[in-house]
Amino acid sequence: MKYRKEIDGLRALAVLPVIFFHAGFKFFSGGFIGVDIFFVISGYLITSIIIEDLENKQFSFINFYERRARRILPALFLVIIFCIPFAWIWMLPNQIKDFSQSLVAISFFVSNIFFWRESGYFSTDAEKMPLLHTWSLSVEEQIYVIFPIFLFFLWRFGKNRVFWSILIISACSLILSEWGWRFKPIANFYLTPTRAWEFFIGSVAAFIIQSKGVQKNNTLSLLGLVAILFSIFVYDETTPFPSIYSLVPVLGVLMIVLYAGKDTFVEKILSYKLLVGIGLISYSAYLWHQPFFAFARIISSHHPSELLMFIIAISSIMFAFISWKYVEKPFRDSKIIKLRTIFSYSILLMFIFVSFGIYGILSDGIKSRYKQEDLKFLNQIFDGNEDYVTKRFNERLSFKWQDNSIKIFLVGDSYAQDLTNAIYETQLGNNISLSTWYINSKCGNLYLPFEKRKKFINKLNTSMCISDDHYENKEFKFKISNADEIWLASSWGDWQAELISESLINLTSLTNAKIRIFGRKDFPKVRLRNYLGLSINERASLSEPVEEKYINLNKRFKEVLNEYDFIDVQSIMCGGSSINCKIFDEKGLIKTFDGGHLTQSGAKFYGKKLIKILEDDNYE
Numbered sequence: 001m002k003y004r005k006e007i008d009g010l011r012a013l014a015v016l017p018v019i020f021f022h023a024g025f026k027f028f029s030g031g032f033i034g035v036d037i038f039f040v041i042s043g044y045l046i047t048s049i050i051i052e053d054l055e056n057k058q059f060s061f062i063n064f065y066e067r068r069a070r071r072i073l074p075a076l077f078l079v080i081i082f083c084i085p086f087a088w089i090w091m092l093p094n095q096i097k098d099f100s101q102s103l104v105a106i107s108f109f110v111s112n113i114f115f116w117r118e119s120g121y122f123s124t125d126a127e128k129m130p131l132l133h134t135w136s137l138s139v140e141e142q143i144y145v146i147f148p149i150f151l152f153f154l155w156r157f158g159k160n161r162v163f164w165s166i167l168i169i170s171a172c173s174l175i176l177s178e179w180g181w182r183f184k185p186i187a188n189f190y191l192t193p194t195r196a197w198e199f200f201i202g203s204v205a206a207f208i209i210q211s212k213g214v215q216k217n218n219t220l221s222l223l224g225l226v227a228i229l230f231s232i233f234v235y236d237e238t239t240p241f242p243s244i245y246s247l248v249p250v251l252g253v254l255m256i257v258l259y260a261g262k263d264t265f266v267e268k269i270l271s272y273k274l275l276v277g278i279g280l281i282s283y284s285a286y287l288w289h290q291p292f293f294a295f296a297r298i299i300s301s302h303h304p305s306e307l308l309m310f311i312i313a314i315s316s317i318m319f320a321f322i323s324w325k326y327v328e329k330p331f332r333d334s335k336i337i338k339l340r341t342i343f344s345y346s347i348l349l350m351f352i353f354v355s356f357g358i359y360g361i362l363s364d365g366i367k368s369r370y371k372q373e374d375l376k377f378l379n380q381i382f383d384g385n386e387d388y389v390t391k392r393f394n395e396r397l398s399f400k401w402q403d404n405s406i407k408i409f410l411v412g413d414s415y416a417q418d419l420t421n422a423i424y425e426t427q428l429g430n431n432i433s434l435s436t437w438y439i440n441s442k443c444g445n446l447y448l449p450f451e452k453r454k455k456f457i458n459k460l461n462t463s464m465c466i467s468d469d470h471y472e473n474k475e476f477k478f479k480i481s482n483a484d485e486i487w488l489a490s491s492w493g494d495w496q497a498e499l500i501s502e503s504l505i506n507l508t509s510l511t512n513a514k515i516r517i518f519g520r521k522d523f524p525k526v527r528l529r530n531y532l533g534l535s536i537n538e539r540a541s542l543s544e545p546v547e548e549k550y551i552n553l554n555k556r557f558k559e560v561l562n563e564y565d566f567i568d569v570q571s572i573m574c575g576g577s578s579i580n581c582k583i584f585d586e587k588g589l590i591k592t593f594d595g596g597h598l599t600q601s602g603a604k605f606y607g608k609k610l611i612k613i614l615e616d617d618n619y620e
Contacts, residue, residue: 001048004214006260007041008279009270010253014038015282017232019289019316022133023309030235033249035136036198036242037228038286040253042140043202044209050148051210054155064148066334069342071283072137074331075323077349079287080106083130084356086291090298092528093365094382095128100360102131107350107357109141116190128298130291135190142192143199163207166200173197174244181240182463194242198250205257216261224255225266238458284320284328292316299529374532377590380601381528385593388600392424393417396436401482405433409483409513413441415569416489418598418606419518425600426607428614435479439470445490446503447471456495480510489518489569491596497556504564514565519557521569521606522550523583526595536588543580546570551579572609573602 014037021031049067053059080103087099098118105114112135115126126132154162174197180188188194231249239245260266269275278285292312296304304312330336360366365382367375393416401407410416420436423429439445443465444453450469457465470476480486486507490496500517507515524544531539554570573591574581584590591602598606 001045001052005276006256006267006270007045008282009272009275010037010041010256011279011282012275012277013228013270014041015285016278018286019313022127022290022293023306023313024304025306025309028232029237030232030239032241033228033231033235033246036246036249037253038136039140039195039198040202040205040250040257043199044205044257045202046144046147047151047203047206048210050151051159051206054151059148059152061148061152065144066339066342068141068144069346070332070334070337071328072141073342073346074327075284075287076106076134076137077346078323078327079291080131080353081349083291086295087130088366088369090295091365093367093370093378095298095365096360097365099130100357100365102129102134103353103357103360106131106134106138107353109138111135112138112142112190112192116187128294130294132294133286133290139190139192139195140199143196147199147203159207163204166203166207170197170200170204173200174242174247177242177246178244181243181460185240185460188243189241198242198246201250201254202257205254208258214257214261215259216264217259218264218266220255220258221260221264221266224252224259225269227252227255238460240459278317281317281320281324281328284323285317288319288323289313289316292319302525370532377531378528380590380599381593385597385599389414389417389421389597393420393436393438396420396434397438399433399435401435402433405431407482407484408432408434408487409437409479409485410434410487410489411437411439412445412487412489412518413439413491414597415491415518415521416487418521418603419487419489421598421600421603422606422610424607425604426611428607428611435483437470437476437479439490440464441491441493443469444496444499445488445492446496446499447506448499448503452499452502456499477510480507480513483511483513485514485516486511487516487518490520492520492553492557494553494556497553497560500557501560504561516565516567517557517561518567519554519569520550521573521596522546523573523592523595524581526583526590526592531590539584539588539590540582540586542584543575543582546574546579546581567610567613569606572613573606 014034016034017028017031018034019031020028021034025031050059050064053064083099084103087096091099101118102111102114105111111131115129115132115135151162154165173193173195177188177194177197180194227248231252235241235245256266256270260270289312292315293309296308296312331342367378370378393410396410410420412419416436416438420434423432423434440461442461443457446453447470449471450466453465454462492500504515504517524546531542534542550570554568558566558568583592585601585605587601589601590599591605593599
């Protein structure tokens, strides 16, 4: 197979946007499409190698997997070895437990399945996962296991049938991804069946080039480059991926691979020496950047600045050059490193990684690293809080009111779940009868027809919000019309402030009940590392600034809802201040475990403050 410089330049065009996207640079809002570029390139190169060997009757499964092992494992294992000591030093128990699970998953090349079950790619927690990016390697490895076998056994039926079979499988995979982003968006992002079509588009290119060669067409190759650049700078986290939207960058790569023949404008650009150099080290650059960013975010007291993240990005590229020169290149050379050595060390290192991972899981995040006093504090954060938040609220989803008490209908998201705990952690719950209704915050938490809210809802959540719509629900309307009071509690957003007045007008048309709106409660970002080693008194006296956007949002709701009963939860929870917030109570117990939701001590604090606000309304 003939070497093409422009393909390495294309690799640079894939890896740089991924790095800058993960660094948090909004200019590269669609930088995540770099992974899709890699998939297409991999499909093209791997298929070209296999079909060339099949035609020459030289194909060997052992040789194929040896090349893959030499290409993928040495640099990957180096990065994992680098990560382990820093994880031990810097990661908190929950983080190192997740890290340990990812080690086991990576060792068996199923990390995409693990991260599908554990996280969303664009979530803030994902930013602190050093090995999150290995999901794409697992997708490729899973394809590498099946695809050569598929080609080998289908080859006897003729190249034309193989080509059309791949095209049909690609179409099925694309259709599946179109279904997936609507109904299973996280699985759609991570899993191989919805990603395979991108790889197979590269395979299609391999068959065409093997038959006709690389064509020279300035217009089509330039159109391909524009399509890729458009995706990098216009797409963002709300763009469904993979989906039909992915066709733009994927077909862009296809056009470059097929039509960027020698002396075309695109071939000259992508063959530029610097781009080719970055392309050569792109695999190592991809491996190094995420651990660097993740550990920087883990140890930072505040969100790392763009300047720092840029310096880290450049550092990851420098590390990539070193690992490419001293690890990747030597291990690819069979004269320097023998096959037996590759497989022996691979098995040994995978055994070590799995052993460390199992130890991290069974030791509950290696909690033995901490002093007893700090361990008590950490246990308050990590022990069962998510179950605590939802349990009481869920028990009252179908709860029937009692006639001899105030009938309250509580509607909202996880902030309403926190309010339920505040009620029942104090005597506030003694004289009321509470029924609850959950509405996903991604869908609005407002009593408006879906069409009114549709333009504000992320495309990825459209299907969920349609099925979750409560506007015409008979049980919802019954509870609205029969409640003594309706309490609305939510993690309100800017767009909800625009629509809440109309929503409340709709509600009041159905009921004479008193309506209370509970504002947001947003603590400063919880920096657990900063609180380790502090005494109870030191923790109790700590105040930290609340993000200005949350302060302004609560102010906006107060202005919009001045004729309604608005309760400023932010002020309640932060000790009377909306600017600086105490996240520990007077006993030094933390009120929140994640910067938004309440621990048991936080719920008690909330309930006691709420009693004083409501004391004139006969709740006691």
